[in-house]
Amino acid sequence: MGETGARAExxxxxxxxxxxxxxxxxxxxxxxxxxxxxxxxxVQSALARTHLAWQRLHVAGNAEAYTRTTMYxxxxxxWRRRRVAETLPGAVPEIAxxxxxxxxxxxxxxxxxxxxxxxxxxRAVLVLRYFEDxxxxxxxxxxxxxxxxxxxQTAKALAKLRATVPELAELxxxx
Amino acid sequence: xxxxETVLCDRMNAIADQVRPVDLYDRVLQTSGAIRRRRMxxxxxxxxxxxxxxxxxxxxxxxxxEPAPHxxxxxxxxxxxxxxxxxxxxxxxxxxxxxxxxxxxxxxGWRGIYLLERGNLRKVSDIATTAEPIVxxxxxxxxxxxxTGTLAIANLGGSARRILPERWCDYPxxxxxxxxxxxxxxxxxxxxxxxxxxxxxxRAEEELAIVGAGNCEVAIxxxxxxxxxxxxxxxxxxxxxxPAVQPATWVVPPNWFANDGDRFDLIVSAVSDDGRHVxxxxxxxxxxDPNVDYAPGAYRYxxxxxxxxxxxxxxxxGAHAYGFFLSNGSMxxxxxxxxxxxxxxxxFRLGEESYAIANPYLYAPGAAADLAxxxxxx
Numbered sequence: 001m002g003e004t005g006a007r008a009e010x011x012x013x014x015x016x017x018x019x020x021x022x023x024x025x026x027x028x029x030x031x032x033x034x035x036x037x038x039x040x041x042x043v044q045s046a047l048a049r050t051h052l053a054w055q056r057l058h059v060a061g062n063a064e065a066y067t068r069t070t071m072y073x074x075x076x077x078x079w080r081r082r083r084v085a086e087t088l089p090g091a092v093p094e095i096a097x098x099x100x101x102x103x104x105x106x107x108x109x110x111x112x113x114x115x116x117x118x119x120x121x122x123r124a125v126l127v128l129r130y131f132e133d134x135x136x137x138x139x140x141x142x143x144x145x146x147x148x149x150x151x152x153q154t155a156k157a158l159a160k161l162r163a164t165v166p167e168l169a170e171l172x173x174x175x
Numbered sequence: 176x177x178x179x180e181t182v183l184c185d186r187m188n189a190i191a192d193q194v195r196p197v198d199l200y201d202r203v204l205q206t207s208g209a210i211r212r213r214r215m216x217x218x219x220x221x222x223x224x225x226x227x228x229x230x231x232x233x234x235x236x237x238x239x240x241e242p243a244p245h246x247x248x249x250x251x252x253x254x255x256x257x258x259x260x261x262x263x264x265x266x267x268x269x270x271x272x273x274x275x276x277x278x279x280x281x282x283x284g285w286r287g288i289y290l291l292e293r294g295n296l297r298k299v300s301d302i303a304t305t306a307e308p309i310v311x312x313x314x315x316x317x318x319x320x321x322x323t324g325t326l327a328i329a330n331l332g333g334s335a336r337r338i339l340p341e342r343w344c345d346y347p348x349x350x351x352x353x354x355x356x357x358x359x360x361x362x363x364x365x366x367x368x369x370x371x372x373x374x375x376x377x378r379a380e381e382e383l384a385i386v387g388a389g390n391c392e393v394a395i396x397x398x399x400x401x402x403x404x405x406x407x408x409x410x411x412x413x414x415x416x417x418p419a420v421q422p423a424t425w426v427v428p429p430n431w432f433a434n435d436g437d438r439f440d441l442i443v444s445a446v447s448d449d450g451r452h453v454x455x456x457x458x459x460x461x462x463x464d465p466n467v468d469y470a471p472g473a474y475r476y477x478x479x480x481x482x483x484x485x486x487x488x489x490x491x492x493g494a495h496a497y498g499f500f501l502s503n504g505s506m507x508x509x510x511x512x513x514x515x516x517x518x519x520x521x522x523f524r525l526g527e528e529s530y531a532i533a534n535p536y537l538y539a540p541g542a543a544a545d546l547a548x549x550x551x552x553x
Contacts, residue, residue, distance in 0.1 A: 018200045027191035036194060044199050048206035108193075111186040130180060131187040165186075 014054050018047055021064055025071065031127045032075045034116045046071035069142050072128070076120045076143065107165075114164040122157035125150055288317070288331060309346055311353040316374050318347040318356045324391075326358055328374045337377025344391035347372075350399055359393040359402060367393065369402055369416075394443045394453065397500065403446035403453045411443065413450040413480050420450040423480040444475070447500035453478045454498045454506065477506065 022043060029039035050057060050067045057063040115123055121143070128139040129150075136154075140147045287298045288310065308319035310331070318328045324341035344367065347358040356372040360379075370379045393404045401415035405427075413423040427441065445454040456475050475498070476485040500506050 015200055018203055019198065022199050023194075023196040026194045026196065030191055030194045031187055039194060040197060040199065044202050044206055047199060047203040048210055051203060051207040052211060108186065108189045112190050115190070126183075127187065130183045131191070133184075161183075 010054060010058060013058055014051060017050075017058075017063055021067070022047070025067065028068070028127055028131065029071060029075075031115065031131055032072070032120070032123055034112065042071055042075060045074055068132075072124050072142050073144070076124050111161075111165055114161050117164070118157050118160055122153050122160070125153040126157050126161075129154060309349060311349045311374070312351055313353040315353065316349075318349065318358070318372075318374070320345050320347065320358075324361075326356075326372070328356060328372070328377055337374075339372065339377060339379060342391065344393045344404075346394070348395040348397070348399060351397065355399065357395045357399040359391075359395065359404070361391045367391075367402075367404060369395070369399075371399070392443055394446045396446045396448045396450075398448045401446055401448055401450045403443050403450075405441055405443055405455075409441075411441075411453060411455065411478060411480075413446060413453065415450050417448075417450075420448075423450060423483075425453075425478055425480055425483050445499045445506075447506075451479065451481050452500055452506065453480060454500070 025043045025046070026039055029042045030036060033039045033042055046067050049070050050063055053066065054063070057066050115126070118126070124143060125139060128134045128142060129136070134142070136147050136150045140150045143150070288308070308317035310317055315331055316328060317331060317333075318326065320343050321327055321338075324343055326339040326343040326347060327336055328339075329336040342361045344359040344361055347356050349356060354374070356374050358370060358372060360368045360370055362368055372379050393402050395402045396415075398417070400417045401413065401420055403411065403413045405411055409427045411425040411427060413420070415422070442456045443453060444456050446452070454475065454477055478484070479486050498506060
């Protein structure tokens, strides 16, 4: 296969990767950002960096891990936090929607608002630990921090959640 | 996993279920290209800096003779100024006012203010009003007409509100430098007065003109000098303080009106600085008139005041939307959809009657800044 053919194949593989993995990435990104558009922005930025490194990544077969790690790094990086802080409103009233089950909706909204009160790093820790079911060591590796930091951030985050979400009042830190 | 951890996981999944899948492939490629270009530029700048430092060090090593004390200091020779090239239609268009307000207030009576940033519309503020606020170009202030006809000016978040007594006409407009609000006021004798307001003090500083009697629905051009309004005789008028702009009148055709007078409403949406183009929205409501075969909805027309005729119509289901004329000879017309994410912007190149559709979610290739990212080629 010539160079042009290999490039076309890589491009095709990247396109398939983006289309296949975007929905899952968006779910985690939405939990991280609390905003649909910010989530799209975050996934878009992470995938763009994956695209730049695609030649290396698709040979190694760890493109998704790279994208997810990039996504978490981007979300907790200092410059991104600063940019978001400049534009997010203090409190935006939600417009009520017909969701069918009212109690589920209330529970979801209270959880969502509780998550938004956490810091970016605390939210990232919780999403990795409880949504993606990662261990403390894996979480520390992805966030490029010490395991002790993961533990302390998890404890602080759960303490804040306990205060606002009654069902989680006795939630312990998972080992 | 314990029960409580399961609760946490379930709640997070319920939140994540709110996300609608979108196709990001094209946006990813464009972002990737932009990052690559930025990296190349940064590398180039770093290289240039290195070369400059090296050159400075070498230059400093060379002894340069000081000028004799009696030598006069030469002022630099004046450089001839070149004639700027004539303005051309840009192949790429950047939206210069990337802030929008909700067309309709939410259930709580508030309207969201959205900032177009990195190709996405993001809510940045709410303001408790049922009227549509107009955002200043520098995105720091809002101006709107309240339902009682007073003019309100406030900061983007709604603070520092100033109220000017009635009766002001929809819609106010901002000067390009955001230092002035233009608004028309309906006086007691039924005439319209175009006034300038200092948004910092909330004071009407200067009365610019008094034009003929009309409805209290006025479009003011970007320069603040030209305005268009519909008078009580259903005539569309253009008047201007600019002596180069001739007053013009266009009579709305009688067949635009059904027998039951409630069917028709005309809203003057925008006027160009030169007074030639006026954008109007005609609202067609349900009618019992059997002679009317138009579907209810809104039709948007650009009226060529020089030719004295509507140029084209765009059907828009539902209520009217707005548009404005740009100094580069284009007209931006917003197509309303479902919420801010469903809006499209048609950009018309006046004179050729061609248009392009710009999706506000389109990420502009090569756009380095965070703002003003709607981009397309004709």
